[in-house]
Amino acid sequence: DTGVSQNPRHKITKRGQNVTFRCDPISEHNRLYWYRQTLGQGPEFLTYFQNEAQLEKSRLLSDRFSAERPKGSFSTLEIQRTEQGDSAMYLCASSLLSSTNEKLFFGSGTQLSVL
Amino acid sequence: GESVGLHLPTLSVQEGDNSIINCAYSNSASDYFIWYKQESGKGPQFIIDIRSNMDKRQGQRVTVLLNKTVKHLSLQIAATQPGDSAVYFCAEKNCTNAGKSTFGDGTTLTVKP
Numbered sequence: 001d002t003g004v005s006q007n008p009r010h011k012i013t014k015r016g017q018n019v020t021f022r023c024d025p026i027s028e029h030n031r032l033y034w035y036r037q038t039l040g041q042g043p044e045f046l047t048y049f050q051n052e053a054q055l056e057k058s059r060l061l062s063d064r065f066s067a068e069r070p071k072g073s074f075s076t077l078e079i080q081r082t083e084q085g086d087s088a089m090y091l092c093a094s095s096l097l098s099s100t101n102e103k104l105f106f107g108s109g110t111q112l113s114v115l
Numbered sequence: 116g117e118s119v120g121l122h123l124p125t126l127s128v129q130e131g132d133n134s135i136i137n138c139a140y141s142n143s144a145s146d147y148f149i150w151y152k153q154e155s156g157k158g159p160q161f162i163i164d165i166r167s168n169m170d171k172r173q174g175q176r177v178t179v180l181l182n183k184t185v186k187h188l189s190l191q192i193a194a195t196q197p198g199d200s201a202v203y204f205c206a207e208k209n210c211t212n213a214g215k216s217t218f219g220d221g222t223t224l225t226v227k228p
Contacts (some may be wrong), residue, residue, distance in 0.1 A: 004158070037227030042119075042204050042218030051117070056214050100165065101147060101166065102208070103133050104216060 004107035006092050012113045013082055020078045022112045025094030032075050033104065034067055035091040043091055049075060055091065061086075082114045119207050119219035132198045134192040136222045138205035141186065145207040150179060150190045152204045159212075159218075162190070162203075187226065200226045 005024040013019050025032045031050050035043035037068040044063065052072040062065070069075040079086055089111050093104040119140045128134045146167040151159035165172045165179045171181050172198075178191040188205050202223050206216040
């Protein structure tokens with residue numbers, strides 16, 4: 001297994017367009033997380049799944065943001081009607097929950113630029 | 116609310132010296148702490164973790180110290196190498212937010228040859 005994979009690596013879009021990012025976690029991991037990171041800041045939690053259940057989504061930044069993990073494997077993050085403030089790195093991470101000692105394995109992220 | 120922060124945004128050390136990166140947290144309920152390293156163009160990478168029932172844990176060239184009294188965490192890197200140059204983040208989890216790790220803002224470590 002090569003780790004967490006995110007596609008695309010870079011996305012440039014015009015304001016008002018919809019974008020969708022994909023994350024393929026490490027295959028045996030049951031938890032999948034989405035984070036957002038802006039320059040000079042630490043990752044900011046957005047949402048997470050345990051298997052196919054979305055256990056917390058209150059931190060999704062607005063109702064324009066939505067995430068799915070339909071079969072408990074890969075996940076998608078969609079941003080509708082993008083705004084310039086959505087420009088950031090979107091990171092996906094996965095983990096195997098066995099105790100509270102939970103290491104996150106991150107992908108390399110999708111860099112979004114909204115023009 | 117909870118927050119995690121680092122004392123210094125940048126740290127510059129000479130190759131071969133030891134590095135110490137500090138972090139403060141605010142939530143007394145935090146019971147698990149993690150250090151991550153992020154290189155340019157990559158996602159954060161796990162370095163070392165520590166539970167709140169411990170005050171020290173050692174890995175290969177890295178040591179994490181936890182002082183729960185003052186809510187302070189540090190990462191010590193021995194014999195710092197150029198490959199250690201990166202941004203370092205501390206993160207915390209607690210039983211009330213078991214789903215998410217809260218990250219600080221990062222310290223950029225630069226190793227001078």
